[in-house]
Amino acid sequence: MRTAPFTLGRAWDLLESLLPLFASCPELDGVEPAGDVRRFEALVSALVIVARAADPERAIDALARQRELTDVVERTARRLVVRFRLAQVDVRVAPRDEFGTVLFTATGTAAHVSAVRQRTTPGFAATEPDVYRQAGLPFIPPEIRAGTDEIELARQGRVPALVAREDIRGDLHMHTTFSDGRDSLTEMVTAYATLGYEYIAITDHSVGASASRTVTIDQLARQRDEIERLREQFPSLAILHGIEADILPDGRLDFPDAVLAGLDIVLASLHERDGQSGARLTDRCVAAIRHPLVTVITHPSNQLVGQREGYDLDYPRLYAAAAETGTALEIDGAPGHLDLDGEHAREAVAAGVTVSIDSDCHRARSLERQMWLGVGTARRGWVEPRHVLNTRPMAEVRAFIDAKCGQG
Numbered sequence: 001m002r003t004a005p006f007t008l009g010r011a012w013d014l015l016e017s018l019l020p021l022f023a024s025c026p027e028l029d030g031v032e033p034a035g036d037v038r039r040f041e042a043l044v045s046a047l048v049i050v051a052r053a054a055d056p057e058r059a060i061d062a063l064a065r066q067r068e069l070t071d072v073v074e075r076t077a078r079r080l081v082v083r084f085r086l087a088q089v090d091v092r093v094a095p096r097d098e099f100g101t102v103l104f105t106a107t108g109t110a111a112h113v114s115a116v117r118q119r120t121t122p123g124f125a126a127t128e129p130d131v132y133r134q135a136g137l138p139f140i141p142p143e144i145r146a147g148t149d150e151i152e153l154a155r156q157g158r159v160p161a162l163v164a165r166e167d168i169r170g171d172l173h174m175h176t177t178f179s180d181g182r183d184s185l186t187e188m189v190t191a192y193a194t195l196g197y198e199y200i201a202i203t204d205h206s207v208g209a210s211a212s213r214t215v216t217i218d219q220l221a222r223q224r225d226e227i228e229r230l231r232e233q234f235p236s237l238a239i240l241h242g243i244e245a246d247i248l249p250d251g252r253l254d255f256p257d258a259v260l261a262g263l264d265i266v267l268a269s270l271h272e273r274d275g276q277s278g279a280r281l282t283d284r285c286v287a288a289i290r291h292p293l294v295t296v297i298t299h300p301s302n303q304l305v306g307q308r309e310g311y312d313l314d315y316p317r318l319y320a321a322a323a324e325t326g327t328a329l330e331i332d333g334a335p336g337h338l339d340l341d342g343e344h345a346r347e348a349v350a351a352g353v354t355v356s357i358d359s360d361c362h363r364a365r366s367l368e369r370q371m372w373l374g375v376g377t378a379r380r381g382w383v384e385p386r387h388v389l390n391t392r393p394m395a396e397v398r399a400f401i402d403a404k405c406g407q408g
């Protein structure tokens with residue numbers, strides 16, 4: 001039985017419950033999520049977990065005795081498929097000298113696996129790097145195993161070092177209870193301070209957004225006072241006061257320039273199609289890109305993972321305008337967005353666009369998770385640290401913002 005696909009966010013919720021069960025199983029000496037999750041696919045069809053054990057059959061016995069794993073769909077000496085909270089979980093247990101091969105195969109994609117296999121003789125490897133070595137290739141990160149051009153580029157030594165979570169110095173997009181966030185400004189900032197960021201931007205929704213709650217111009221002044229207080233309380237964290245402004249149907253922003261000019265950073269977004277064609281939506285987005293106060297266009301396609309396709313924009317036009325004006329396009333790490341997706345992100349950076357990887361977080365406890373999902377999505381797009389605005393120190397981010405304002 002196959003279950004309906006679910007979002008990467010839900011997959012990680014399930015894994016957070018499942019992985020401790022594996023960690024507490026003494027028969028296992030290594031566990032890795034594989035499959036769609038390891039490749040950061042926005043929609044996950046099955047949770048695949050690969051574990052390592054000296055004696056796989058004994059390990060399967062031990063796992064199947066766990067109360068949470070008793071709804072068994074299929075069981076063999078090295079595989080246990082169970083239903084867990086309406087999701088199908090596929091566990092493969094490999095002996096140590098085969099772990100690399102099993103992890104590689106279970107990670108996919110099928111096209112990537114078969115292309116690597118064509119370069120090697122059948123056999124087993126203890127680690128994934130060994131699998132690639134046997135095929136005469138450098139290690140290829142899971143996020144780019146699409147089965148397209150990655151093997152040829154790896155063969156030529158042209159797979160760059162992809163951006164990693166450790167490269168991220170700040171988060172430029174999040175919400176508080178001033179708009180539709182679940183946690184207060186103080187709670188969000190306090191949570192950030194523990195994550196080791198150098199800077200963050202508070203960017204609540206402006207009045208034009210269809211969000212359940214938005215921030216008014218009057219409330220922005222109150223928010224500024226609160227931010228001032230928090231800056232004193234957290235002197236090592238730079239807190240930018242920003243906004244996620246709405247791009248109106250005619251391409252203008254929903255707050256006057258005089259208000260936007262008083263903020264440290266302005267993000268702009270299309271939250272509603274308003275019945276417009278792709279061409280008209282593109283005009284609207286390009287108008288925002290050309291606005292001198294706009295630094296980042298958030299979740300440009302406005303896709304809703306599993307529910308709504310991204311807008312049919314003229315993406316090359318968007319990339320050209322963003323590159324020309326020095327406007328960043330966002331890779332949004334909210335599990336419902338993951339937008340730009342890997343494919344668009346790869347096109348964008350190839351066109352010279354700077355991207356910004358943000359959490360778009362609405363609650364403090366998801367801050368780290370959503371940044372991590374954003375980074376994984378960026379890696380699917382072959383994004384390197386040099387392409388990313390928020391891998392740069394605060395002074396360079398301010399220079400990026402000012403350079404554009406200076407054009408106006």
Ligand SMILES: [Zn+2]
Pocket residue numbers: 244269271298299
């Ligand atoms: Zn938004």
Ligand SMILES: [Zn+2]
Pocket residue numbers: 173174175244298360
């Ligand atoms: Zn947002």
